[in-house]
Amino acid sequence: MPTTIKAQGLTRKFADNIAVNGLNLEIEEGEIFGLVGPDGxxxxxxxxxxxxxxxxxxxxGWVYGKHIVQESEELKENIAYMSQRFGLYEELTVLENINFYADVFCVPKNKRQEVIEKLLGFSGLLPFKQRLAGKLSGGMKQKLGLSCALIHTPKVLFLDEPTNGVDPVSRRDFWSILYDLLKDKVTILYSTSYLDEAERCRRVGLIHKGRLLRCDTPDNIKKEINVNTLEQAFIKIVNDYESKHAK
Ligand SMILES: Nc1ncnc2c1ncn2[C@@H]1O[C@H](COP(=O)(O)OP(=O)(O)OP(=O)(O)O)[C@@H](O)[C@H]1O
Ligand SMILES: [Mg+2]
Structure with a gap:
């Protein structure tokens, strides 16, 4: 499988705070990779x-072969990013929101209808086409956000805590949409604070204080730490890191 996302010594400082510290990562095409870690x-x-x-x-760093600095404009053609506070227009309807993103991404008018019907179909939003986005439930809003992010059929999807505060049923719907995307070889980087979601990822990276402390399949991480749950594994890994760096 080709590498779709690659980071090499990726570092970002804000004044003297190192937010990301020497990150090395390779994510394969069609993989869903979970990024897990505490606040900040x-x-x-x-x-x-x-x-x-x-x-x-x-x-x-490279994403789908494009360098994150030198080719940042070309890179954006292949990706979608659903940020932690994804912007929906609350005073526009579901359909108006999705059409707005179709305009932004220059989706040709003759192809638009079909893509919109498909996205609203698999997110279960077809019956709510005319509802104002501001009147949707939290889970529906996130599904609409995902539909907007997918309007230009991206190859790589970045989802930053997309199901935060969403009820378990809507989270399950959200994941069934993601599994469909994986069948089409879309690559997904998914950050979450829910460890049941992390379990569903093919591999998981545990990030703490800007450092990637572990990166493996959920099963391998649990085996290595000799515990039954990812939660126990992550607590132990973070505590070990803290006691090593306390001096
Ligand atoms: N624009 C910024 N200016 C200054 N510091 C920043 C900026 N963005 C992030 N930081 C700092 O970098 C660190 C990492 O923040 P980041 O938002 O990446 O964490 P996070 O893992 O996404 O946290 P959360 O789970 O709360 O969303 C934090 O200490 C944060 O305060
Ligand atoms: Mg965040």
Missing amino acids: AGKTTTMRLLTGILEPTSGD
């Missing part, structure tokens, strides 16, 4: 670096 760990900064929104202090 560096998840959003990693996403912003890899989507070419923020420049690194040092290090390199």
Whole structure:
């Protein structure tokens, strides 16, 4: 499988705070990779670096063959980024929101209808086409956000805590949409603070204080730490790191 996302020594400082510290990562095409870590760990900064929104202090990265600094404009053609506070227009309807993103991404008018019907179909939003986005439930809003992000059929998807605060049923719907995308070889970088979601990823990276402390399949991480749950594994890994660096 070709590598779709690659980071090499990726580092970003804000004054003397190192938000991302020497990140090395390779994510394969068609893989869903979970980025997990406590508040302020560096998840959003990693996403912003890899989507070419923020420049690194040092290090390199490539997404779908495009360099994150030198080719940041070309890179954006292949990706979608659903940020932690994804912008929907609350006073526009579901359909108007999705059409707005279709305009932004220059989706040809003759192809638009088919893509919109498909996206609203698999996110279960067809019956709510005319509803104002501001009147949707939290889970529906996130599904609409995902539909907007997918309007230009991206090859790589960056999702920053997309199901935060969403009920378990809507989270399950959201994941079934993601599994469909994986069948089409879309590559997904998914940050989450829910460890049941991390379990569903093919591999997981545990990030803490800007450092990638572990990167492996959920099963391998649990085996290595000799515990039953990812939660126990992550607590142990973070505690070990803290006691080593306390001096
Ligand atoms: N624009 C900025 N200016 C200054 N510091 C920043 C900026 N963006 C992030 N930081 C700092 O970088 C560190 C990493 O933040 P980041 O937002 O990447 O964490 P996160 O893992 O996404 O956290 P959360 O789970 O709360 O979303 C934090 O210490 C944060 O305060
Ligand atoms: Mg964040």
